[in-house]
Amino acid sequence: MDTKECIYSRRSIRRFTDDTVSDECIHDIIEAGIHAPSACNFAAWKFILISKDTPEYIRKAMCNQIALTAPYGLLVVYRNDLYVSGRVLGDYIQSASAAIQNMLLYITSIGLGACWLCGIPQEKNLRKAFSIPRNFSVIGYIAFGHPDPEGIATQNQMVYHYGDEERFRAHQPRYSVDQVLCKDKFRSVTDDCTSAKYPDAWSWYKKKIKTALSVLKLLKKK
Numbered sequence: 313m314d315t316k317e318c319i320y321s322r323r324s325i326r327r328f329t330d331d332t333v334s335d336e337c338i339h340d341i342i343e344a345g346i347h348a349p350s351a352c353n354f355a356a357w358k359f360i361l362i363s364k365d366t367p368e369y370i371r372k373a374m375c376n377q378i379a380l381t382a383p384y385g386l387l388v389v390y391r392n393d394l395y396v397s398g399r400v401l402g403d404y405i406q407s408a409s410a411a412i413q414n415m416l417l418y419i420t421s422i423g424l425g426a427c428w429l430c431g432i433p434q435e436k437n438l439r440k441a442f443s444i445p446r447n448f449s450v451i452g453y454i455a456f457g458h459p460d461p462e463g464i465a466t467q468n469q470m471v472y473h474y475g476d477e478e479r480f481r482a483h484q485p486r487y488s489v490d491q492v493l494c495k496d497k498f499r500s501v502t503d504d505c506t507s508a509k510y511p512d513a514w515s516w517y518k519k520k521i522k523t524a525l526s527v528l529k530l531l532k533k534k
């Protein structure tokens with residue numbers, strides 16, 4: 313698979329078969345991650361492998377349906393206390409994200425599937441469960457394995473998106489290059505992300521308040 317085909321065909325895979333991924337393959341996935349660029353070349357990442365062999369009490373700390381059902385996962389953490397010229401280097405999220413994307417592309421290129429997850433438990437809980445030191449931040453989780461053919465979404469198809477409040481979200485067609493490319497200075501064009509309607513926080517809170525009120529009402533009746 314050439315680079316362009318790999319980039320274009322990568323999709324988030326959220327359902328997997330139980331088939332095994334060899335240790336050699338897992339080694340190569342991590343190797344792809346560590347070939348990413350990193351700020352000041354610190355390469356201060358760690359990848360915590362979670363598989364069916366991981367003790368159940370540790371595994372279930374992930375509390376995310378995709379992570380719990382995927383046969384494999386990599387929890388990506390990165391040093392957050394690195395200094396350059398007396399200043400804390402704040403770009404650890406970017407360095408770790410570069411490694412994550414490298415791994416996603418490599419996984420695609422070998423016919424496996426993966427999903428980048430940030431809808432995972434709070435850092436303090438993960439820290440405890442996976443013994444992560446304070447000077448490492450949790451950046452994301454890669455659930456991966458052999459894709460379940462029924463779990464592969466095509467353009468515009470509604471997919472089950474566990475991390476979402478609405479639970480379902482259509483795969484939007486990508487913005488075109490004309491919509492995202494700004495020459496010399498920032499500019500807005502028709503139907504680009506500056507005018508798109510994103511889910512607003514208010515409707516989320518309103519829904520929660522409404523549910524809480526109806527529960528209170530029910531309790532009062534009892």
Ligand SMILES: Cc1cc2nc3c(=O)[nH]c(=O)nc-3n(C[C@H](O)[C@H](O)[C@H](O)COP(=O)(O)O)c2cc1C
Binds near residue numbers: 430475483
């Ligand atoms: C930073 C980041 C966090 C994400 N978190 C989640 C998540 O918690 N749950 C999920 O199902 N997908 C998650 N995704 C995957 C996106 O939903 C997905 O990339 C997007 O819908 C585009 O679909 P595609 O990857 O198939 O092109 C995340 C992606 C990124 C980059």
